[in-house]
Amino acid sequence: MMSLPSSIDVAVIGAGAAGLGAAHALKRAGRSFLVLEARDRVGGRGHTIMASSDVTFDLGCGWLHSADQNAFVKIADRLDFEIDRKLPPWRERAYGKSFPPEQRAEFFRAIDAFFDRIEQAAKGGVDYPANLYLEPGNRWNPMIDAISSYINGCETDRLSILDVDAYQDTNINWRVRRGYGALMAAYGAPLPIAFNCAVTLIDHSDKRLRIETSQGTLTADKVIVTVPTNLIAQGAIRFSPALPEKVDAAANLPLGLADKVMIALDDAQDLPTDGNLRGATMRTEMGTYHLRPFGQPCIEGFFGGRFAQALEDAGDGAMATHAIDEIVSFLGNDFRRKLKPLKESRWAHDPFARGSYSHALPGHAGKRAVLAAPVDGRLFFAGEATSPNFFSTAHGAHDSGERAAREVMAALFQ
Incomplete structure (x- = not known):
């Protein structure tokens, strides 16, 4: 000191x-x-921490x-x-039968149309909550909210459309x-x-x-x-x-909330390197899972928004328990014996952060x-x-x- x-x-x-x-x-x-x-x-x-002797884990930005x-x-x-410089495990690089290609294509059309509607609305210069631009009754709305919670740390009802429109991304993402x-x-x-x-x-x-x-x-x-x-x-x-x-x-x-959990994986060769696992497509309270990042023997889970807050509030280990249960529901009960909790982030409970990253509330x-x-x-x-x-x-x-x-x-x- x-x-x-x-x-x-x-x-x-x-x-x-x-x-x-x-x-x-x-x-x-x-x-x-x-x-x-x-x-x-x-x-x-x-x-960055070592979640185990052979697993590097970025608790925050990655x-x-x-x-x-x-x-x-x-x-x-x-x-x-x-x-x-490999492509990230997003969009079309999903794995498993729980989110088949025809459903993925339908979802991508829905979320792309959602952002197109926001872009058009933002040209008017008046700010509104992003959830107003969800298509009423669309079966993918809960999952669009989940994606918003990963990207923005919050669901679409707390998100300014002018802020969304201002964000710039060249879609080149490395690690x-x-x-x-x-x-x-x-x-x-x-x-x-x-x-x-x-x-x-x-x-x-x-x-x-x-x-x-x-x-x-x-x-x-x-x-x-x-x-x-x-x-x-x-x-x-x-x-x-x-x-x-x-x-x-x-x-x-x-600051919205985006949290991560790292799960050790035995028999790692059974899953692809840098794949993506997602399947709870009918609800917002879902995780998304990065399979074997950098080829490591692990699965990295990601949660956002109100669901991440609820998991944090439930105490240490709640995130890992949910992640393992969800992964097993996608891949089968035999996978449970291959999974073991390692580490998880708790950014809302971090006294010097109190969240993950900022979003503008509607109108602000x-x-x-x-x-x-x-x-x-x-x-x-x-x-x-x-x-x-x-x-x-x-x-x-x-x-x-x-x-x-x-x-x-x-x-x-x-």
């Missing part, structure tokens, strides 16, 4: 992707700064979305992290073989970071900013705040004088710009929720950190 200085030029709050992007930009510019991180590690919602525009691809190349979280940890290794240092108050009433932390108080000329929106909305970090517009923006950009897509706006040339804001087009992603967070660092440097020369 490093001792805090009494005074610094720039404080970066949070060592997730946004904080790391900001810190590296400040470092390249030769600026003096310190990153204040509440956890005992780098990465925030990017965290895909290099829009990889042709993703800053972490070049970072991975520079740090000698292998990039896996980091050693883990996205491991890449972030390596990226953050050379930076000055005070760990176990939770910020509770930023007092901007005087010429210099006073920052209260779990390790003491320090002052700074500028602060870049990169913490998740739920922490701002729920008052984990307070501002004095209060910043009601920021709190309101954060509250209307809440414009709050991303409100949250991103600097205050008095001294307080700056970054994080995936402030990204106008790449929100909910690690690279969107990283780029927002670089943007905030540029704002800091511009303010220093005024």
Whole structure:
């Protein structure tokens, strides 16, 4: 544990992707700064663990979305992290009889038409909940809601159509073989970071900013705040004088929930590498399962939205129990003996995240710009929720950190 200085030029709050992007930009510019991180590690919602001796598991972000525009691809190349460029196990790459090809084709037509209707509606510039654009009575609506819970962390009734329309994705999705979280940890290794240092108050009433932390108080000329929106909305970090517009923006950009569970698999050769298993197509409360990621002897389950919250609230092991039961229902009772719980994420119960990634509530897509706006040339804001087009992603967070660092440097020369 490093001792805090009494005074610094720039404080970066949070060592997730946004904080790391900001810190590296400040470092390249030769600026003096310190990153204040509440956890005992780098990465925030990017965290790689070894679920077992032969299974690498990204508890948080795992895909290099829009990889042709993703800053972490070049970072991975520079740090000698292998990039896996195989197609992801989505869309047509499903496995098993529980979701046959003719049903998949019908589902893809339904979900593509749903997003086409949203795109057309968004051209009018008026915001509505996305669930209004589900086709009434369509048998695939529950599954479309499930997909929304994976993509957005919430079901369609809590989703702004203008926010959906603003999101940009080049549909090139790669992975980091050693883990996205491991890449972030390596990226953050050379930076000055005070760990176990939770910020509770930023007092901007005087010429210099006073920052209260779990390790003491320090002052700074500028602060870049990169913490998740739920922490701002729920008052984990307070501002004095209060910043009601920021709190309101954060509250209307809440973190949805996407959780993962890793299941060990005996006789792994019985299932294809990088396949996808899904079959509970008549309900929203369903998991989707990535078979043998990177060829590992495991199945990675994924849950989102209200169902993920219910599984978290049910306690440790509930997610794994449900996943195993569901997998067995697809593949047969003989598979139960081959499956064993390893690890699961619980992002809603993580005190420094309180969720997974942001979505704009209906009517509030414009709050991303409100949250991103600097205050008095001294307080700056970054994080995936402030990204106008790449929100909910690690690279969107990283780029927002670089943007905030540029704002800091511009303010220093005024």
